[in-house]
Amino acid sequence: MTEILFYISGIVSFFVVFGVFVFAPTKGQTRIWLWSFLKIIFFGTLFASWFTENVVLKWILIEASTLFGALLISSSGTGKSFQVGWKFLLINSYGLGIAFLGIVLLLFASxxxxxxxxxxxKQGLxxxxxxxxxTALLLTIYGYSAKLGLVPNHYWVGDTYAESPSQISSLIASFVPVSVVLAIRPFVQLEREINPSLVNSSNGLLFIGVLTILYATWILHRRDDxxxxxxxVALFHTGMxxxxxxxxxxxEVFYFLLASTVVVKxxxxxxxxxxxxDSGQRMIPQILQLPALNLKSxxxxxxALLIxxxxxxxxxxxxxxxIIRTSLDKHIVWLFFFPLFGSVFFFIxxxxxxPILRLKNREFAPELRSLLRIxxxxxxVGLLLALFLGTYGMYVMIMGGFGHV
Known part of the structure; x- marks a missing residue:
């Protein structure tokens, strides 16, 4: 059931982002239909990767999204966007190149x-x-982690999400991580079977994931943008x-996690x-200097932060x-830290x-009213979907579901 919910959530989330881009674009966006077509291709390649079990085809589809994503990032046409697009392309291609080398070695060894x-x-191995x-599993998992945006290959994440138009950022932040996680999960499971020792790629993935969570939390207090x-927020959830x-x-839990990630981002x-x-600003100190703001925004x-x-x-x-139930069932006390990390991040x-609440309320500017209402x-629509997923998850837990870790 949660697998179907994941696919439905992905489609609905894409149409939310696509609808915002087509019907309520920013004034600097031009050639909307051309970029809309590219967005459909970007989503289509990643969506197709969800269904294939072919490890090479899955890699090709995810790599193709790198090129389309770089083009979308540069759609605003500014010098900054071109720099960010190149950073996205180079770091992601570097990581996927390493992952492909690992896949080739696995195919050779089988x-x-x-x-x-x-x-x-798996049968061949x-x-x-x-x-x-x-070594092949290490290369595959580490290479994919660069595309996932984990430390130490996280440098493309901040600029990509912060300097791209919000619709582009939401597409990349929502659909790239879940697609990579779907690709990497079988290799992590295989690693556990082949190399159950403490020093393995699976435990390394946990280590850099925790580092990513801590880095996102630490750097947040220095950001007023x-x-x-x-x-x-997106980087924190990628670490999770x-x-x-x-x-x-x-x-069941895995696909519920993926559906949640897509919708929340x-x-x-x-x-x-x-x-x-609505504010015309991105820095919070500048927003606070405004005489008024429509508080709906x-x-x-x-x-969104609450959700x-x-x-x-x-x-x-x-x-x-x-996570808390797992920590109690498995007697792993340190798992309690992860919900705590989320609470700390939220309160920061x-x-x-x-402080934005101190501003007076006003109506939307006339020239932006229709766009902002759309x-x-x-x-x-996205909020209702998120609440539906949460309600469904609560119902499943009350009825005794989930928990099979």
Missing amino acids: TPLHTLDFSAL EGQSGLLIE IRRIAAK LSVFLWFNVSD VLVFVSMGILRM FYAYFA AFVFPLSPVFILDLE ALNKIL RLGFFF
Whole structure:
């Protein structure tokens, strides 16, 4: 059931982002239909990668999204956007190149294969171990982690999410990480079977995931830019994805995690775009100097942060409960830190944006009224989807579901 919910959430989230771009673009956006077509291709390649078990085809589709993503990042036509697009292209291609080398080594080490599906590859490696296979898995998992945006290959994340138009940021932040996680998960599971020792790629993934969470939290208190805050929210959740990969959760929890990630990141970036357009500023000190603001734009951003961390009917909150239950079942006390990290991150972000409430309320500017109302409409579609996912997750937990880690 959660797998179907994930696919539905992906499609609905894409149409939310696509609808905002087509019906409520920023004034600097030109050639909307051309970029819309490229967005469809970008989403289509990643969406197709969700369904294939062919490890090479999956890699090709994810690599193709790198090129399309770089083009979308540079769609604003500024010198900064071109620099960010090149950084995105180079770092992601570097990581995926390493991952492909690892895949090639795994294919070389396996017995002759009839297909390139992961199940056939796993069967071909059955009973084998050794330095070659362990190195191949390390290269594959580490290479994909660069595309995921984990430390130490996180340098493209902040600029990409903060300097791109909010619709582009939401597309990349929502769909790239879940696609990479779907590609990397079988290799992490295989690593556990072949190399169960303490020093392995799976534990390394947990380590850099925790570093990513700590880095996002530490750097947040130095940011007064609503775009950068949204980028750090996305980076924090990417770190949590790697933690859940290490947990080796059941398929039911895994697909619920992916659905939550897609929807929550779309909410964060769409709401950030609304606040950015309404205020005309991106720095919080500059927003606070405004005589007034339509507080609906603030409440949308605030609601997105609530959903992303602590709201009781948020799917993220359900996942935190799942971590707590896992820690109790497995007697792993340190797992309690992860929900705590989320709470700390939320309250730092709340401390940043809460002074905006002191501004007087006003109507939307006449020239932006229709655009912002359309964006709010699409935002509420995403918000309802997030609340539905959270409600469903709460119902499943009450009925005794989930928990098979």
